[in-house]
Amino acid sequence: xxxxxxxxxxxxxxxxxxxxxxxxxxxxxxxxxxxxxxxxxxxxxxxxxxxxxxxxxxxxxxxxxxxxxxxxxxxxxxxxxxxxxxxxxxxxxxxxxxxxxxxxxxxxxxxxxxxxxxxxxxxxxxxxxxxxxxxxxxxxxxxxxxxxxxxxxxxxxxxxxxxxxxxxxxxxxxxxxxxxxxxxxxxxxxxxxxxxxxxxxxxxxxxxxxxxxxxxxxxxxxxxxxxxxxxxxxxxxxxxxxx
Amino acid sequence: xxxxxxxxxxxxxxxxxxxxxxxxxxxxxxxxxxxxxxxxxxxxxxxxxxxxxxxxxxxxxxxxxxxxxxxxxxxxxxxxxxxxxxxxxxxxxxxxxxxxxxxxxxxxxxxxxxxxxxxxxxxxxxxxxxxxxxxxxxxxxxxxxxxxxxxxxxxxxxxxxxxxxxxxxxxxxxxxxxxxx
Numbered sequence: 001x002x003x004x005x006x007x008x009x010x011x012x013x014x015x016x017x018x019x020x021x022x023x024x025x026x027x028x029x030x031x032x033x034x035x036x037x038x039x040x041x042x043x044x045x046x047x048x049x050x051x052x053x054x055x056x057x058x059x060x061x062x063x064x065x066x067x068x069x070x071x072x073x074x075x076x077x078x079x080x081x082x083x084x085x086x087x088x089x090x091x092x093x094x095x096x097x098x099x100x101x102x103x104x105x106x107x108x109x110x111x112x113x114x115x116x117x118x119x120x121x122x123x124x125x126x127x128x129x130x131x132x133x134x135x136x137x138x139x140x141x142x143x144x145x146x147x148x149x150x151x152x153x154x155x156x157x158x159x160x161x162x163x164x165x166x167x168x169x170x171x172x173x174x175x176x177x178x179x180x181x182x183x184x185x186x187x188x189x190x191x192x193x194x195x196x197x198x199x200x201x202x203x204x205x206x207x208x209x210x211x212x213x214x215x216x217x218x219x220x221x222x223x224x225x226x227x228x229x230x231x232x233x234x235x236x237x238x239x240x241x242x243x
Numbered sequence: 244x245x246x247x248x249x250x251x252x253x254x255x256x257x258x259x260x261x262x263x264x265x266x267x268x269x270x271x272x273x274x275x276x277x278x279x280x281x282x283x284x285x286x287x288x289x290x291x292x293x294x295x296x297x298x299x300x301x302x303x304x305x306x307x308x309x310x311x312x313x314x315x316x317x318x319x320x321x322x323x324x325x326x327x328x329x330x331x332x333x334x335x336x337x338x339x340x341x342x343x344x345x346x347x348x349x350x351x352x353x354x355x356x357x358x359x360x361x362x363x364x365x366x367x368x369x370x371x372x373x374x375x376x377x378x379x380x381x382x383x384x385x386x387x388x389x390x391x392x393x394x395x396x397x398x399x400x401x402x403x404x405x406x407x408x409x410x411x412x413x414x415x416x417x418x419x420x421x422x423x424x
Contacts, residue, residue, distance in 0.1 A: 065257065
């Protein structure tokens with residue numbers, strides 16, 4: 001093996017020693033003992049790699065990401081199907097449909113889907129970095145801040161345009177969720193909008209349903225095309241006045 | 244997988260996954276989305292994996308695929324031959340330079356490395372995966388990983404020198420038709 005080839009191989013040797021036992025590196029590592037120049041090169045390269053790796057390890061994920069992952073995956077986990085034969089899956093699917101129809105026909109306040117969306121919105125309201133850009137988002141905020149203006153319906157929301165022009169877009173269980181902040185009657189509100197074909201399907205009731213938690217309150221409703229949440233720290237009474 | 248096991252998996256992997264995502268996406272918001280999306284896919288599909296020991300590779304692979312899926316297709320069309328070479332050899336002062344830098348500056352320099360090199364380079368520095376696992380994660384031959392590590396390190400050293408001399412860390416020039424998201 002020539003020196004250039006040894007350098008090439010040693011370039012893939014993890015600086016922390018994770019590849020010590022890998023025979024692919026054995027010959028190149030042996031050469032570093034017999035060739036002082038190569039040995040010095042390897043020592044410098046490894047020290048440099050170690051320094052970069054150490055700096056990279058200092059980068060910390062943003063606060064709240066872990067909680068968002070767990071909450072988002074919980075939605076996904078509830079959608080999963082167990083490994084089973086087709087016969088069992090067909091039976092399970094039939095049962096799910098029956099249970100689903102029964103559960104959603106009544107849609108009492110606080111259904112699972114409503115709760116998940118409300119939880120997500122309240123968590124983001126408290127922990128997220130807010131702020132949208134773009135004229136469409138600005139126009140929506142201006143409308144929402146108008147005294148007595150109704151909350152938006154399907155005819156008012158140009159979802160694609162809002163998203164593409166800078167409206168804050170979150171990832172709710174793998175699907176886009178738009179958010180704008182607005183103020184009315186001295187209280188701050190956060191409106192979230194997601195498509196009806198998102199992770200919750202058509203599980204969100206027409207509503208509005210109200211959810212109150214330690215971090216804040218939320219109203220959740222759907223117009224058949226989009227699901228909406230308004231979250232606030234001002235309480236359910238403020239939400240009722242708003243809607 | 245029950246909730247407790249899932250939480251343990253998140254605790255063990257979400258930080259290195261975020262670092263990988265941050266180097267690819269170049270901003271914290273997109274990186275967070277990528278990590279969240281990756282675990283969401285795990286929750287919906289990955290729980291079928293029988294060997295939990297493969298979860299780490301699966302997560303990195305899925306995150307990388309999600310990143311590729313989310314950006315423009317034409318960004319994949321460039322060949323390595325078009326990419327600028329990097330010949331800078333390591334020097335003794337490189338180690339001192341990096342040691343004195345803050346983590347954000349080093350990440351910024353890493354983000355300036357061309358994407359073709361950046362992905363394997365970041366996985367290498369995370370030290371979670373061997374070069375064979377990196378090859379499997381990125382779906383490229385082992386020799387390609389070694390080549391990209393070599394050239395990527397040279398680009399990174401140049402970027403770090405530039406950052407140290409007070410210069411702004413800029414992305415390496417892209418060949419025609421190659422754009423980042």
